[in-house]
Amino acid sequence: MISPSQHRWADVIHRLEAGGSMLPDSPNNLKQIIGIYKAYAVPMDFYWRDLLYIAEQVFLNPLPAFKYLLPQEYLDRPNSYAGPAGSPRIWRGEASAHPELLAFMAKGEMGAMPRLLHHLWHDRINMEFAEACMQAMFWHQGMGGRFNDYLDSEPYRANADRAIKAYFRRNPLMLGLYKLWPEMMLEKVKQLSYYANLGLFWEVMAPVFFEMSDLYDEGKLTSVPEAMDFLVNGIFAIAGRPIYHNVMIEGECFEIVPKSEGFTWLYEAALPYVEAVFYRTSPFRGTKSYNAQANQVPDQQADFHYGILYADLFPVGSAGIPPTLLMQDMVHFLPPYLKEDYSQHGRGESDVLIQLGVSFQRSMYNVTSAVIQALRAALLYPLDDTNPDHLKANRQFFEAQMDRFLRPEARLGEIQTAHYR
Amino acid sequence: MATILETAADAGCFGTLLAAVDAAGLRNALEGTGPFTVLAPVDAAFAALPPSTVQTLVDNPPQLARILKYHVVSGARLQEELIRQPAWDSLEGAPIPIRCHEPFEVKNATVINANIVCDNGVVHVIDRVLLPG
Numbered sequence: 001m002i003s004p005s006q007h008r009w010a011d012v013i014h015r016l017e018a019g020g021s022m023l024p025d026s027p028n029n030l031k032q033i034i035g036i037y038k039a040y041a042v043p044m045d046f047y048w049r050d051l052l053y054i055a056e057q058v059f060l061n062p063l064p065a066f067k068y069l070l071p072q073e074y075l076d077r078p079n080s081y082a083g084p085a086g087s088p089r090i091w092r093g094e095a096s097a098h099p100e101l102l103a104f105m106a107k108g109e110m111g112a113m114p115r116l117l118h119h120l121w122h123d124r125i126n127m128e129f130a131e132a133c134m135q136a137m138f139w140h141q142g143m144g145g146r147f148n149d150y151l152d153s154e155p156y157r158a159n160a161d162r163a164i165k166a167y168f169r170r171n172p173l174m175l176g177l178y179k180l181w182p183e184m185m186l187e188k189v190k191q192l193s194y195y196a197n198l199g200l201f202w203e204v205m206a207p208v209f210f211e212m213s214d215l216y217d218e219g220k221l222t223s224v225p226e227a228m229d230f231l232v233n234g235i236f237a238i239a240g241r242p243i244y245h246n247v248m249i250e251g252e253c254f255e256i257v258p259k260s261e262g263f264t265w266l267y268e269a270a271l272p273y274v275e276a277v278f279y280r281t282s283p284f285r286g287t288k289s290y291n292a293q294a295n296q297v298p299d300q301q302a303d304f305h306y307g308i309l310y311a312d313l314f315p316v317g318s319a320g321i322p323p324t325l326l327m328q329d330m331v332h333f334l335p336p337y338l339k340e341d342y343s344q345h346g347r348g349e350s351d352v353l354i355q356l357g358v359s360f361q362r363s364m365y366n367v368t369s370a371v372i373q374a375l376r377a378a379l380l381y382p383l384d385d386t387n388p389d390h391l392k393a394n395r396q397f398f399e400a401q402m403d404r405f406l407r408p409e410a411r412l413g414e415i416q417t418a419h420y421r
Numbered sequence: 422m423a424t425i426l427e428t429a430a431d432a433g434c435f436g437t438l439l440a441a442v443d444a445a446g447l448r449n450a451l452e453g454t455g456p457f458t459v460l461a462p463v464d465a466a467f468a469a470l471p472p473s474t475v476q477t478l479v480d481n482p483p484q485l486a487r488i489l490k491y492h493v494v495s496g497a498r499l500q501e502e503l504i505r506q507p508a509w510d511s512l513e514g515a516p517i518p519i520r521c522h523e524p525f526e527v528k529n530a531t532v533i534n535a536n537i538v539c540d541n542g543v544v545h546v547i548d549r550v551l552l553p554g
Contacts, residue, residue, distance in 0.1 A: 087480065088473040144554070146514075237473035240484040262487040267554065378552040380529050389521070390529075 002391050009402040009412060016398050017391075019383050021369035023362050023415055025224040028341075030216070033227060033363035035338030036330065036356060038213035040363075043329035044206045045098045046105075047130035049074045051199030055192050059247050060167050060185065062174065068127045069115060075102070081238070082207040088237055091207035092214065098206075101125075104332055126325035130198070136276040138194040140301055143275040145268040147197060147243065150261060151190045160189040163247050163254040193257055196245035201269040204241065208234045213335070224366060231370035232377070241265035274371050278364055279404065280304035308364045310409040313357040327353040330360070345421050355421050362415050372401050425459050425539045426451055432546075437467040437475065444479045445486035455541035456497035460517070460527055462550045470550060487513055491553050497542045500525055500535040515553040527551070 005013045012022050023029055050067070053074045058067045075097040078085060083095025106112065108123035118124050141148045150156050164185055168174040178185050212230055215221040221230065243265060245257040257263065283290045283297055283306050290296045298304060331352060334342075342348070342355045376383075380397055381390035405412040414420040426448065429435040438461055442448055451457065467475055478485040490513040503509065504525070508516040518528050525532040530547035537544040 088476065233471040236471040238477060239474060240478035240481055240488070242481050242484055259481070260483045262483040264484050264487070271554075375554070379554055 001386075001388050002395060005395060005399060007399050007402055008406060012412065012416075013395070013398045013402055016369070016372065017383060017394065019229075019373075020225050021228040021366050022372075022412060023224050023366045023369065026418065028418060029362060030222070030224050030227065031337060031341060032359040033224070033366050034213055034216040034221065035335045035341075036359040036363045037209035038335055039330040039333040039338070039356065040326075040360070041206045041209035041213070042098050042101050042104075042333040043125050043129075043326075044202050044209070045079075045101050046070070046125040047127065048199045048202035048206060049077060049097065050125075050127050051130055051134065051195045051202070052077075055196035055199060056246055056248050059192060059249070060164065060174075060188060068124065069119060079203055079207055080241075081204055082210070086207070090204070090234065090237070091211040093207075093210055098210070100333055109332075126329050129323070129325040129329065130202075132281075132323070132325075133273070133277050134191070134194050134198045136281045137198060137272055138191050139282065140272075140276045140280050140304070143272040145263070145272050147193075147257075147263055147268040147272070150257065150263070151193060156257070157186065159254070159256045159258075160186055163249065163256055164189065166249045166252070166254060167247070189256065192247075193245040196257070197243055197269050198273065200241070200243055201265065201273055204234070204238045204265060228366055228370045228373065231367060232374045235266065235270065235370060235374045236377075239264060239266035239270075243268045270371070274368065276307075278307045278309050278368055281306045305407060305409055308361055309368060309405070309411060310407070311357075311361060311411070312409070313354050313361070324353065326360075327357050330356055358421050361411055365412065365415050372398070422538070422540045424452055424541050425455075425457065425544055428537060428539045428544060429461060434463045434465075435461055437464050438462060441467075441475070441479065441485060441489060445482050445489050447486055447489055451493075451541075453541065456495075457512075457542035458494040458496060458498040458503070459542060459544050460492045460494075460530070460532075460547050460551060461544050462492070462530070462547050463533070466530075466547065466549050488550075488552070491515060491517070491551055497538070499538075499543060500532070500545070503527075503545075511553075513553060517551065 004010060007013055015024075016022065023033065050070050053070055054064070054067050057071075058064050061067070078095035079091075080086060081088065082091040082093055083089070086095060105115075105118075105124070108118045108121075110118065110121060110123045137143075164178055165175070168178065208231065212221060212227060215230070221227055241264065242259040243257070243263040244255070244259045244261075247254045247256055280301065282304060334356065338356070338359070339352075342352050346355050376394060376397055380394050381387070383394070385391055385394070402412075404410070411420075423431065426439065426442065429439055442451060451459070478488060491511045493512045494509045494517065495512065498509075504519055504522045506519065508518045511517050520526045520528060525535055525545075527545070527547060528551050530549035530551055532545045533548050534546035537546070
């Protein structure tokens with residue numbers, strides 16, 4: 001009904017217009033993305049619980065040495081979207097911490113030993129990755145939604161002030177510091193509000209990915225577009241979930257970002273997350289270095305392109321958002337079919353972190369496709385609309401989204417091929 | 422003449438919208454003197470949203486109220502007035518673009534029945550639920 005696109009990524013645009021994903025539909029692509037969703041969901045089940053624990057309980061502890069040692073209460077905390085009480089119940093599994101996560105926490109790679117030794121030996125879930133994502137959201141700010149504006153508002157300052165004074169009511173030294181440099185502690189509370197934001201975001205994504213993995217195992221998820229559609233429906237189903245930040249101080253709940261502000265999962269968490277983590281993040285120091293004086297780092301934050309969609313995957317901490325920490329977390333929970341797939345390609349086990357990093361990249365192109373399709377559905381027109389003006393508006397939207405992948409670092413071209421591993 | 426909510430109740434095709442107004446605690450506000458311009462999605466518009474979308478919102482009244490306020494503009498504004506501006510600020514805060522005059526389209530919704538004048542404002546019936554952004 002409208003003429004073909006002349007965009008460099010016209011093929012991908014036409015696929016999106018036909019209800020597809022940026023990732024081509026093939027059995028191997030489906031296997032890679034579903035397998036990696038499952039491997040990602042297990043550590044994510046730890047990330048969201050610990051992010052909320054830090055935001056709600058650790059709070060301003062000046063020496064938070066044990067913030068990654070999750071108490072039983074948070075391992076038992078029911079996921080709002082799993083288990084019999086889930087509303088809606090996205091995953092048919094249980095609401096408490098995933099059994100594979102608990103098994104890994106008990107033994108790690110080193111075998112059974114006290115939890116503190118696992119922690120000190122770094123034989124554990126790498127929460128530093130989750131904090132890096134939180135910091136990306138906190139640092140970039142202003143990516144849509146109203147969460148960040150609220151953190152600069154008077155009501156927020158008053159809420160934070162009450163919580164800070166209550167938290168340190170028996171600590172005159174910290175109260176004195178607060179009096180001298182109030183902005184310092186306020187800034188820390190703002191960061192903790194982003195811990196809560198990301199924790200609430202991932203509390204949704206973990207059961208979504210677990211359910212997709214189960215559906216695939218049951219033979220009920222059979223194509224990449226089906227996987228994308230499941231994500232689109234999930235985005236809409238949970239879009240209205242409140243984003244808030246509560247702090248528990250000696251049994252009393254302090255609402256720092258109250259639910260009554262009306263902040264939602266879609267606008268205040270999901271969309272800023274995708275922008276900050278999938279697209280932007282920040283240049284990592286590692287094997288790849290950047291010279292800001294030579295303009296190798298953009299002077300506009302909006303032009304940052306160090307997220308997974310642009311990442312050049314290296315085996316050690318380097319560019320892109322899935323630095324080694326996340327890959328290391330995911331390698332513990334790969335489903336057997338993906339382990340077998342990796343053993344038959346590349347250098348087998350010796351480059352498994354890179355292979356799963358590339359699968360992760362494919363899987364996140366599919367998640368980004370779901371976000372693009374959800375935005376199109378929310379703000380524009382159905383794909384089967386009969387009005388040419390509406391189809392042109394959809395085309396313009398898809399082309400604008402694809403403009404972000406014109407820069408040479410984008411991996412959109414690579415993921416169109418099967419040999420990119 | 423009847424109020425906006427009475428008119429909607431009489432029409433018989435706004436059951437979901439009226440239930441949502443009650444769940445969000447906006448009934449008193451919309452029964453006030455206003456005046457308001459309400460872009461009212463029909464039941465079929467809510468039914469077209471993916472499963473659980475409406476239920477999650479109904480379970481969380483402040484979030485539901487925010488989406489509903491995106492369907493309200495202050496003042497009683499007929500179609501002739503609305504099309505004079507490219508966009509109007511909603512009570513939610515985000516602007517609602519007027520994308521097309523003939524047929525009359527508000528954002529990505531088509532107005533299927535315009536200019537229903539009520540005691541405390543004007544209703545325009547739309548075929549899709551509007552989402553901010």
